[in-house]
Amino acid sequence: MLAASINKEVCAIVFGGRLLALNKKGGGVRPITVSYTLRRLAAKCANNHVIDERGKAMQPQQLGVGVTGGAEAAVHAVCRLVSNMPDDNVIVRLDFSNAFNCIRRDLILEAIAARSPEIYSLVHSAYSCEPILAFGDREIFSREGAQQGDPLGLLQFCEAIHPLLCDLQSTVKIGFMDDVTLSGSLHSVKQDVITIRDAKQAFSSTWRSAR
Numbered sequence: 001m002l003a004a005s006i007n008k009e010v011c012a013i014v015f016g017g018r019l020l021a022l023n024k025k026g027g028g029v030r031p032i033t034v035s036y037t038l039r040r041l042a043a044k045c046a047n048n049h050v051i052d053e054r055g056k057a058m059q060p061q062q063l064g065v066g067v068t069g070g071a072e073a074a075v076h077a078v079c080r081l082v083s084n085m086p087d088d089n090v091i092v093r094l095d096f097s098n099a100f101n102c103i104r105r106d107l108i109l110e111a112i113a114a115r116s117p118e119i120y121s122l123v124h125s126a127y128s129c130e131p132i133l134a135f136g137d138r139e140i141f142s143r144e145g146a147q148q149g150d151p152l153g154l155l156q157f158c159e160a161i162h163p164l165l166c167d168l169q170s171t172v173k174i175g176f177m178d179d180v181t182l183s184g185s186l187h188s189v190k191q192d193v194i195t196i197r198d199a200k201q202a203f204s205s206t207w208r209s210a211r
Helices: 008-014 037-058 070-083 105-115 117-127 153-167 186-203
Strands: 017-023 029-035 089-095 132-135 138-141 172-176 179-185
Touching (some): 037 153, 089 186, 105 117, 153 172
Parallel strands (some): 017 132
Antiparallel strands (some): 132 138
């Protein structure tokens, strides 16, 4: 798998999985894919090989990948920010809806090829086909997004959106996966919110706006 030496027809099965539909508390359905053991093993090996280096490279803008205690660090950073924020500054938190499932796969492949080429063959094998997801007696093709159940999914998503985070102009920009907190002058934060909303079409035609 790491060398991408699997037949393409087999890839659609190996990189697929069992699909579960869980009810969300607020309504709707959360799709969860339980991928197959050999695929998870190969993906975990690949992830362990690059995660420390890539996690450090994406800091301080992104705390959701390769950062031990990243959630706690993000919460404490925002708390300190609120308690010491200048009177003329504002703070905004954005939460992208269904972002993992909608991120364009060509952006994922480009990001991995540029920054983690040693695992590109595996990622390309998984996303150049249409993995088959078994849902009861039905089969669904996985065609977009960082596939649920892929141990590399978090890294892939964060790599794809990292250039956007780096380009924002707010004084403070903290990403925890698909949650983004911005702070700075009203003008800079407003412009960054517009930038993020305008960028959604570039990431996916089905990616809904930040809430």
